[in-house]
Amino acid sequence: MPDSNASDRVVYRTCPLCEATCGLELTVRDERVVRVRGDRDDVFSAGYLCPKGVALGELHDDADRLRQPLIKTATGFREASWDEAFAAVEAGLMPILARGERNAVAIYAGNPVSHNFGANLYLRALIRALATQNFYSASTVDQMPKHVVSGLLFGDPQALPVPDVEHCEFLLMLGANPWESNGSLWTAPNLPGRLKALRKRGGKLVVVDPRRTRTAAHADEHHAIRPGTDALWLLALARVIVFERLAKPDRLAKITSGLEPLRELLAPFTPQEVAARCGIAAEHTLRLARELAASPAAAVYARFGTHAARFGTLAAWATELLNVLTGNLDRRGGVMFPRGVHERSREGTGGGKGFRLGRWRSRVHGHAEVMSELPVATLADEITTPGRGQVRALLTIAGNPVLSTPDGSHLAAALEQLEFMVSVDIYLNETSRHADVILPPPSALERSHYDLFFTRLSIRAVANYSPAVFTHEGLSESAILARLALIARGEGAQADAAIIDGELLDELVQRELAHPQSLLSERDIEQVLASLDGDEPCERILDFLLRSGPQGEGFGRRVDGLSLARLRAHPHGLDFGGLEAQLPGLLKTPSGRIELVSEVVSAELTRIRAQLLEQPPGDALLLIGRREFQSNNSWLHNLPSLATGHASCVLHMHPDDAQRRGLADGDAVRIRSSAAEVLVPLALTSDIMSGVVSLPHGYGHGLAGTRLKVANGVNGASANDLTECVVEGPSGNAVLNGVMVDVAAA
Numbered sequence: 001m002p003d004s005n006a007s008d009r010v011v012y013r014t015c016p017l018c019e020a021t022c023g024l025e026l027t028v029r030d031e032r033v034v035r036v037r038g039d040r041d042d043v044f045s046a047g048y049l050c051p052k053g054v055a056l057g058e059l060h061d062d063a064d065r066l067r068q069p070l071i072k073t074a075t076g077f078r079e080a081s082w083d084e085a086f087a088a089v090e091a092g093l094m095p096i097l098a099r100g101e102r103n104a105v106a107i108y109a110g111n112p113v114s115h116n117f118g119a120n121l122y123l124r125a126l127i128r129a130l131a132t133q134n135f136y137s138a139s140t141v142d143q144m145p146k147h148v149v150s151g152l153l154f155g156d157p158q159a160l161p162v163p164d165v166e167h168c169e170f171l172l173m174l175g176a177n178p179w180e181s182n183g184s185l186w187t188a189p190n191l192p193g194r195l196k197a198l199r200k201r202g203g204k205l206v207v208v209d210p211r212r213t214r215t216a217a218h219a220d221e222h223h224a225i226r227p228g229t230d231a232l233w234l235l236a237l238a239r240v241i242v243f244e245r246l247a248k249p250d251r252l253a254k255i256t257s258g259l260e261p262l263r264e265l266l267a268p269f270t271p272q273e274v275a276a277r278c279g280i281a282a283e284h285t286l287r288l289a290r291e292l293a294a295s296p297a298a299a300v301y302a303r304f305g306t307h308a309a310r311f312g313t314l315a316a317w318a319t320e321l322l323n324v325l326t327g328n329l330d331r332r333g334g335v336m337f338p339r340g341v342h343e344r345s346r347e348g349t350g351g352g353k354g355f356r357l358g359r360w361r362s363r364v365h366g367h368a369e370v371m372s373e374l375p376v377a378t379l380a381d382e383i384t385t386p387g388r389g390q391v392r393a394l395l396t397i398a399g400n401p402v403l404s405t406p407d408g409s410h411l412a413a414a415l416e417q418l419e420f421m422v423s424v425d426i427y428l429n430e431t432s433r434h435a436d437v438i439l440p441p442p443s444a445l446e447r448s449h450y451d452l453f454f455t456r457l458s459i460r461a462v463a464n465y466s467p468a469v470f471t472h473e474g475l476s477e478s479a480i481l482a483r484l485a486l487i488a489r490g491e492g493a494q495a496d497a498a499i500i501d502g503e504l505l506d507e508l509v510q511r512e513l514a515h516p517q518s519l520l521s522e523r524d525i526e527q528v529l530a531s532l533d534g535d536e537p538c539e540r541i542l543d544f545l546l547r548s549g550p551q552g553e554g555f556g557r558r559v560d561g562l563s564l565a566r567l568r569a570h571p572h573g574l575d576f577g578g579l580e581a582q583l584p585g586l587l588k589t590p591s592g593r594i595e596l597v598s599e600v601v602s603a604e605l606t607r608i609r610a611q612l613l614e615q616p617p618g619d620a621l622l623l624i625g626r627r628e629f630q631s632n633n634s635w636l637h638n639l640p641s642l643a644t645g646h647a648s649c650v651l652h653m654h655p656d657d658a659q660r661r662g663l664a665d666g667d668a669v670r671i672r673s674s675a676a677e678v679l680v681p682l683a684l685t686s687d688i689m690s691g692v693v694s695l696p697h698g699y700g701h702g703l704a705g706t707r708l709k710v711a712n713g714v715n716g717a718s719a720n721d722l723t724e725c726v727v728e729g730p731s732g733n734a735v736l737n738g739v740m741v742d743v744a745a746a
């Protein structure tokens with residue numbers, strides 16, 4: 001703890017590094033962060049934080065973080081002014097756009113975009129300006145099956161139910177490790193503490209995972225499952241519940257269609273048939289299905305390990321099917337839909353247009369579009385395959401797909417074939433080194449923060465705004481994206497970003513005016529716009545969203561309602577309460593019901609029968625990923641406090657598998673897949689099931705041309721060099737878990 005100093009200032013802000021959205025207390029001295037603690041008064045996190053949050057000051061001070069735009073020259077990158085950089089973007093992009101092939105320019109957005117409300121709001125303007133169908137993001141590496149299933153069942157791909165962990169009595173968790181990651185598509189700071197509390201009050205936590213993770217070690221039961229078979233096992237649970245007549249959807253029965261054909265659809269998935277493929281004995285499946293059905297407040301939660309796998313969509317469907325069959329969807333203690341605090345459009349009326357996927361298809365492999373995205377695993381082929389619509393230019397925004405998407409070395413080679421590339425990034429990393437122009441946004445402490453995205457996933461309706469801690473000389477993300485959008489529209493590198501600011505605000509005004517209970521009717525719009533609060537244009541947009549949202553002050557209609565000014569006055573956040581039932585109002589399916597069975601689901605059930613259930617159990621060695629407490633994305637590896645002092649990128653293997661191969665703990669091993677081979681050290685552990693090996697992702701630094709002093713000194717190989725560009729059924733999600741590999745002494 002530093003000595004206190006008269007010049008110290010204490011500021012509060014929400015950590016932008018992961019979904020937990022912890023409140024932090026920062027002590028700033030001489031324009032440097034000298035201490036980070038959990039904010040004990042934060043209405044949501046109440047003092048919780050992890051080592052990543054503590055490193056925020058380090059991230060800000062990192063000498064490798066870019067402060068000026070870079071332009072590539074024949075001899076390397078040189079620093080440039082913002083005007084020079086945008087002129088270079090215009091010069092590189094316009095000739096490609098002038099050919100009239102809008103799809104020739106692709107965008108990739110990394111997951112930090114979700115943690116940045118300015119980038120979130122303005123990315124839409126950029127996509128629209130480019131009018132490209134080649135939009136890619138980290139969603140097709142991580143979570144797209146979950147969106148597809150919510151789209152099919154509820155008509156809204158963004159309606160993602162989360163476990164009501166505060167009241168749950170039986171939590172069945174697959175492919176998730178909140179002890180390391182603190183929740184995914186599930187915002188609840190201090191999930192380890194909340195899960196301990198669940199058990200302390202007599203609840204039960206069951207973890208199903210190929211590894212005995214830290215979460216599994218804290219559970220009542222852990223069952224090891226063979227990677228890629230989660231969907232099969234979940235279907236077996238559902239079969240037991242249906243065939244033993246344990247289903248009690250209660251009030252959901254009246255608003256759900258598709259319950260009748262379940263008996264026939266689930267018939268083949270007996271616990272006995274499934275056992276040989278999953279590795280979970282039928283007796284455990286039967287018992288757990290009965291316990292799940294008998295619990296008055298149970299939730300099934302499945303995440304990354306199950307979604308980035310061969311039958312990810314079916315795993316996501318079977319998860320919600322179990323929650324429906326047991327009556328636990330939209331019920332206290334089950335899984336519930338979070339209430340956004342600023343999203344007017346989510347006030348449904350029960351019924352809507354529903355969800356469509358496949359409105360267009362990828363050019364080379366014909367994969368269906370989902371939520372206006374194409375599978376990032378196919379991006380390299382879109383760049384390297386000639387023909388009309390070939391991707392010739394790429395804009396990456398806060399992403400490092402060379403390390404974080406499948407077959408990264410293939411993608412890196414493809415990037416070299418582009419005619420032009422722009423990266424909006426704070427680092428010269430494994431991806432941005434391929435760019436012609438790099439535009440660096442502010443550090444996380446140089447911009448204000450509000451979680452636009454994660455209130456949609458939160459167990460409490462919480463709003464928390466953090467002003468910027470430090471001033472910033474450059475351009476904000478929103479200004480960068482606005483100017484890129486204006487270039488794409490042909491308005492030139494000098495065009496004023498205020499044009500886009502005005503358009504985005506006007507769009508919100510028009511949407512509000514079109515609302516049946518418009519808050520703006522009989523209001524002087526100019527007066528309303530003039531009253532908006534905020535130092536930056538994106539903050540004024542945020543103020544509009546807050547004031548027009550369900551908790552908003554309604555432009556003068558509710559004295560104590562939400563606004564940016566009110567949030568500024570509450571630096572520890574405002575809490576508008578816990579989860580509440582929202583069905584059927586939230587449903588946007590054409591029928592206004594939960595549409596349980598669709599053509600997509602039926603086809604996936606047929607596929608899993610043919611490709612998994614009716615095939616002999618496999619015995620190949622399968623590779624899975626691994627999340628580590630001190631890591632999140634590849635860029636955190638450049639922070640000394642997180643990256644040094646421990647060897648993370650080692651291959652975990654069961655001692656029996658090692659013995660069969662004549663390998664010993666600490667050996668250097670060669671992992672070979674159909675895509676590539678990499679060398680890493682071996683660590684033996686009986687915490688992983690036999691037949692499975694695990695390697696964390698985001699490593700593989702040290703490539704020429706990067707500027708990452710610390711990360712480049714960290715040993716490790718990229719797990720994603722081993723993964724092939726294979727995507728999962730309807731969602732197009734990358735298949736990262738369950739990759740067949742050989743391991744031998746190096």
Ligand code: SF4
Pocket residue numbers: 015016017018019020021022048049050051052053054182189
């Ligand atoms: S758990 Fe997530 S939000 Fe909380 S301090 Fe760590 S990285 Fe930040």
